[in-house]
Amino acid sequence: MGAFVDVVMARRMTRSYRSDPLPDGLLERLVGLANRAPSAGKTQGWHLVVLEGADTARFWDITLPPMRRGTFKWQGLLDAPAILLPFADPKAYVDRYGEPDKAATGLGSGVDAWPAPYWTIDASMSVMTLLLAAEDEGLGALFFGVFKGERELRRALGVPPHLELLGAISLGYPATADRAASAGRSAARPSRAPQQIIHRGGWTPTRPA
Numbered sequence: 001m002g003a004f005v006d007v008v009m010a011r012r013m014t015r016s017y018r019s020d021p022l023p024d025g026l027l028e029r030l031v032g033l034a035n036r037a038p039s040a041g042k043t044q045g046w047h048l049v050v051l052e053g054a055d056t057a058r059f060w061d062i063t064l065p066p067m068r069r070g071t072f073k074w075q076g077l078l079d080a081p082a083i084l085l086p087f088a089d090p091k092a093y094v095d096r097y098g099e100p101d102k103a104a105t106g107l108g109s110g111v112d113a114w115p116a117p118y119w120t121i122d123a124s125m126s127v128m129t130l131l132l133a134a135e136d137e138g139l140g141a142l143f144f145g146v147f148k149g150e151r152e153l154r155r156a157l158g159v160p161p162h163l164e165l166l167g168a169i170s171l172g173y174p175a176t177a178d179r180a181a182s183a184g185r186s187a188a189r190p191s192r193a194p195q196q197i198i199h200r201g202g203w204t205p206t207r208p209a
């Protein structure tokens, strides 16, 4: 197990995989850790639809149809042995905040009462924890957008309409030990320095790096 700093610094989005399956129990271990992320009212209102092995074709056939596949830049992404689809459940939050200990908040009346979509925030925190847990296990992962075919995908997988899809996560062993080998274009952008992000005492003009 790596030190926290090492895990955070080593994690890179992985876009090329070996097709080796995930060892038994590993996904459950990652999800157990991911679910330790904070969640409003400890609602834990997230779900993962998981496609493994040959089943991952069900995802790719819809979101990256064979016609467009030949020109796809990240061919090794299709070798990932698992695709995870994280969903946030707004209804779970409305229900939870309708319980007696939360009723005074008024948030149990419906999603429109919420100042921010806590279901998206919480699911994102769990996804980030999962990405770090994967790194800690020597796995690679990529969080990416589902830009095409969401409706068809949901229908094919029988996902209830009230759940909100965050994106997709590929998961598996990286094709190469070089973590930068499948870096996207954006990864070369410089990291912002803490002094560009911190505004002590109130808003201040962003300082140079």
Ligand SMILES: Cc1cc2nc3c(=O)[nH]c(=O)nc-3n(C[C@H](O)[C@H](O)[C@H](O)COP(=O)(O)O)c2cc1C
Pocket (backbone or CB within 6 Å): 011, 012, 013, 014, 143, 144, 145, 167, 183, 184, 185, 186, 187, 188
């Ligand atoms: C919300 C979100 C959406 C992203 N969508 C994509 C995507 O559709 N395709 C992709 O290749 N990478 C995607 N990325 C990965 C980013 O490009 C990547 O995290 C960023 O360039 C920094 O690289 P690193 O995570 O390897 O440090 C996404 C990341 C996030 C957080």
